[in-house]
Amino acid sequence: MIKRTNLDGNPNIGVYISVTETQALIPFHASTKIEEIIEEVLEVEVFRATIAGSSLNGILSVGNSNGIIVSPYILEREIESLEKAGFEVFVLPEKFTAVGNLILANDYGALISPLLSDESMELIEKALEVKVEQGTIAGFNIVGSVATATNKGVLLHPKAARKELEFVEETLKVPADVGTINHGTTMIGACSIANSNGAIVSENTTGPELARIEEALGFL
Template identity: 35%
Template structure:
């Protein structure tokens, strides 16, 4: 397979519009079929076209790992029904609710916005099946890979 540049809604920042796990890549309806098929082949994951409460910015509104999905509290029942075909799904019970923007998750841990409530953290732990730590990413690491961030929260001692 050769490399191919993709755009969603004319934007090359596809992480704003798509969310991927090992099994599924969530993409908005406006993604062309050829691009959807390219994503499926490259990621070896089923592409599911959807919107979340009518919005196309799925990457910003959904946090996910191989166990499930945590979504904006604006998500409708039909949105959750679609996601539950691929894992657990829950709405983030928080005023801060762009789940994909306020959480960095994988199958080992979650680093979440420090302003999230205990109830929100409990929902994340239950839905994604990982321990949750509140914190921020140091400025110089923000462009770094999530692997470094997870090394940071799993290896370095907790400061109190």
């Protein structure tokens, strides 16, 4: 299933919401309506949370079925809250805080930014229990911002090179394709959230874009 909506008027739903196959983190200010849409479309349990005192859950965390990686600036009480909700929490040992922008992952693999250290690569492998590779998408280091990945497929920035697309397929072990979202936006990860059950994309996403997203993410 795929549905178009904004987060209380904001098209950058992937900036504020982080999802896995079974769980989603949303801001405290998110409406009950968006919570219900997430539960219906993605078939997940929804938790309200902050990370490092911020509502930018999609930027400050990323995970799969095995664990969730969070900003190094997360507060101890926030870690405790996430663990109480059933998350296996791992703190990135880096100066970088926008972990959701720097990591693209599913349950089969992870593509991470070349900006991240060997120490971070080791932690990501341990946390997500997958093989990790470093690379770019369309020349961008912010691989989590310019793509969305599930256990069925990946949608990438439209200017991703053929070599990058093939590398993503090898790394995440699912088919990949390119496209846009929200009427021509190339920041795929910022304007969408998805798992194997469905996807939620920004409200202005066009019909042709929806068709491409459905095919790329394996919903057809």
